[in-house]
Amino acid sequence: MSCSAYKGSYTGYIRRKKRFLALLLLLTVLTAFAALAFGPAGLSLRETAAALFGFGSPQARTILFQIRLPRILTAIVAGIGLASAGCIMQSLLKNPLASASTLGVSQGAAFGAAFAITVLNAGVQSPTPDTVSFSDPYLIFLCAFAGSLLPTVLILMLSCFRRVSPEVMILTGAALSSFFSGGVMMLQYFADELKIAAVVFWTFGNLGNTAGREIAIMAVVTTVSFLFFYLNRWNCNALQTGENSAKGLGVDTDRLRIGGMLIASLTASVIVSYIGIINFVGLIAPHLMRRPVGSDYRYLLPASALCGSLLLLVSDTVSRLILPPVVLPIGAVTTFLGAPLFLFLILKGEHHR
Amino acid sequence: MIRIEHLAYAYHGHHPALDDISFHLEQGERLALLGNNGAGKSTLLKCLNRILEPPAGTVFLDGCDVKRMRRNEIAKMCAYVDQQPQMPRLSVFDTVLMGRKPYIRFEPTAFDRERTEEVLELLRLSAFAPRYADELSGGERQKVALARALVQQPQILLLDEPTAGLDLRNSREVLELIRTVSCEQNLTVVTVLHDLDRALRCCNRFLLMKKKKIALFGDESVLTDDAVSHVYETPVKIRMIEGRRTVIAD
Numbered sequence: 146m147s148c149s150a151y152k153g154s155y156t157g158y159i160r161r162k163k164r165f166l167a168l169l170l171l172l173t174v175l176t177a178f179a180a181l182a183f184g185p186a187g188l189s190l191r192e193t194a195a196a197l198f199g200f201g202s203p204q205a206r207t208i209l210f211q212i213r214l215p216r217i218l219t220a221i222v223a224g225i226g227l228a229s230a231g232c233i234m235q236s237l238l239k240n241p242l243a244s245a246s247t248l249g250v251s252q253g254a255a256f257g258a259a260f261a262i263t264v265l266n267a268g269v270q271s272p273t274p275d276t277v278s279f280s281d282p283y284l285i286f287l288c289a290f291a292g293s294l295l296p297t298v299l300i301l302m303l304s305c306f307r308r309v310s311p312e313v314m315i316l317t318g319a320a321l322s323s324f325f326s327g328g329v330m331m332l333q334y335f336a337d338e339l340k341i342a343a344v345v346f347w348t349f350g351n352l353g354n355t356a357g358r359e360i361a362i363m364a365v366v367t368t369v370s371f372l373f374f375y376l377n378r379w380n381c382n383a384l385q386t387g388e389n390s391a392k393g394l395g396v397d398t399d400r401l402r403i404g405g406m407l408i409a410s411l412t413a414s415v416i417v418s419y420i421g422i423i424n425f426v427g428l429i430a431p432h433l434m435r436r437p438v439g440s441d442y443r444y445l446l447p448a449s450a451l452c453g454s455l456l457l458l459v460s461d462t463v464s465r466l467i468l469p470p471v472v473l474p475i476g477a478v479t480t481f482l483g484a485p486l487f488l489f490l491i492l493k494g495e496h497h498r
Numbered sequence: 499m500i501r502i503e504h505l506a507y508a509y510h511g512h513h514p515a516l517d518d519i520s521f522h523l524e525q526g527e528r529l530a531l532l533g534n535n536g537a538g539k540s541t542l543l544k545c546l547n548r549i550l551e552p553p554a555g556t557v558f559l560d561g562c563d564v565k566r567m568r569r570n571e572i573a574k575m576c577a578y579v580d581q582q583p584q585m586p587r588l589s590v591f592d593t594v595l596m597g598r599k600p601y602i603r604f605e606p607t608a609f610d611r612e613r614t615e616e617v618l619e620l621l622r623l624s625a626f627a628p629r630y631a632d633e634l635s636g637g638e639r640q641k642v643a644l645a646r647a648l649v650q651q652p653q654i655l656l657l658d659e660p661t662a663g664l665d666l667r668n669s670r671e672v673l674e675l676i677r678t679v680s681c682e683q684n685l686t687v688v689t690v691l692h693d694l695d696r697a698l699r700c701c702n703r704f705l706l707m708k709k710k711k712i713a714l715f716g717d718e719s720v721l722t723d724d725a726v727s728h729v730y731e732t733p734v735k736i737r738m739i740e741g742r743r744t745v746i747a748d
Contacts (some may be wrong), residue, residue, distance in 0.1 A: 393578030
């Protein structure tokens with residue numbers, strides 16, 4: 146192959162990846178607009194568009210800006226945060242099963258929230274059958290955040306002081322997940338029915354509990370962490386060549402692993418503490434994107450982030466539309482959509498790539 | 499170029515792998531690390547660029563103590579190729595371009611790409627540039643890893659069994675490539691090799707290890723039948739065949 150021929154071929158290879166990213170971005174934006182337009186209130190597209198630009202009825206504007214827009218922004222931000230954290234965890238731990246939910250972050254958050262609800266009386270069930278209101282959401286957030294940090298701190302301490310391998314880190318995460326799940330069961334066993342209902346409701350996951358300030362906090366954390374991950378994209382690529390080769394390429398693998406895991410876990414902790422347990426997004430988004438963009442973190446990281454947003458937007462829209470006016474738990478919907486998809490990828494041999 | 503003084507290493511702090519290793523190597527020399535399995539060859543190689551951090555002894559690269567050097571500085575001076583290198587799911591071009599990692603600030607520059615293209619052409623890998631690196635054969639992978647190391651523009655090349663798992667044709671080609679590149683670019687090479695015969699073709703300095711220590715070190719004149727047989731604990735003869743020293747093992 147002549148020099149110009151292979152250059153042309155390589156340019157085409159890069160262009161295909163960039164084109165795919167652009168398409169994914171367009172699809173995410175279109176899905177976000179569709180999610181704004183569709184809902185149990187039955188607003189037409191014209192009403193939605195008018196309300197979006199400040200016209201239309203006050204009722205339509207209230208539905209759009211008070212209910213749908215915060216949900217959609219939460220889905221976008223949480224999707225980016227969870228998927229990019231999952232993508233980076235899979236790289237740093239060299240394990241395709243690494244994500245916030247498999248490393249005990251989600252279960253730790255659930256334990257913290259359950260502790261706040263059952264022991265610190267931060268949750269009460271409201272009279273309506275399909276929603277639960279919490280008397281002290283900030284206390285629940287703080288406890289969930291503290292709980293989600295526990296496995297992270299334990300895993301990182303093991304990594305710092307015992308210099309354990311990535312395999313041991315992920316096994317520790319799996320053990321801690323079981324430990325915290327057991328803790329939640331224990332708390333539920335001794336709690337009354339209302340508190341149990343509140344704990345269960347929290348673990349369902351909910352994109353509708355966040356307002357401007359919470360979304361802003363999640364957006365700042367997600368943006369900072371995404372920038373950190375993106376700045377380390379070449380280091381993540383180098384890690385794929387093996388620990389020794391990466392060191393030979395100038396990567397401080399220990400520092401990268403500890404720093405990256407800390408930031409990824411913190412991001413996932415903040416998101417999960419606000420919106421509850423959302424499984425599979427962090428796990429499956431990077432896997433879905435590996436086929437079209439390969440394992441080049443220059444493209445895989447943004448593609449995974451967009452895919453995470455898309456998955457959450459679609460799951461949220463499905464959860465609102467499938468049984469109106471009931472809003473199905475988002476955590477269950479992501480699992481229902483994610484598990485068969487993951488199985489499909491495994492059967493296609495995608496996990497070997 | 500490389501000076502090592504009283505180097506010692508123990509895995510997990512209590513499994514000795516190197517004991518009081520000292521030697522030095524001049525610029526442009528090609529050193530073969532030889533010896534039986536478990537003698538400490540790969541461990542010694544990994545201590546040279548701080549992949550392993552030895553608790554005792556000092557490694558000087560071009561007069562600088564590696565303990566005081568940042569990883570990026572070491573990587574600019576010293577490239578490492580792992581035994582049976584892992585290939586990522588990246589294009590061959592991007593895999594080789596990764597060798598510029600110690601120099602890349604945010605994105606690779608035009609010079610980084612040009613350097614990658616030059617090395618791909620030098621190693622006759624241009625045709626593979628757009629292909630995924632993890633789909634290549636063993637010999638091609640080894641050449642890609644070597645290309646990545648050369649793109650680093652190192653003064654020292656560290657190779658851990660570069661011919662492991664390769665057939666006769668590929669292993670000859672890889673060793674010839676190493677020898678040629680070293681001669682043309684005045685590169686210092688340290689390579690772990692199992693095959694003494696191949697070492698004789700490729701290298702001009704030899705370090706034979708036995709039980710974590712240096713048993714022999716020098717040019718090919720140190721490789722006498724008795725000395726080599728003692729290191730390998732098996733009878734070995736080295737004879738001139740067609741004007742070249744050749745190993746004959748019983």
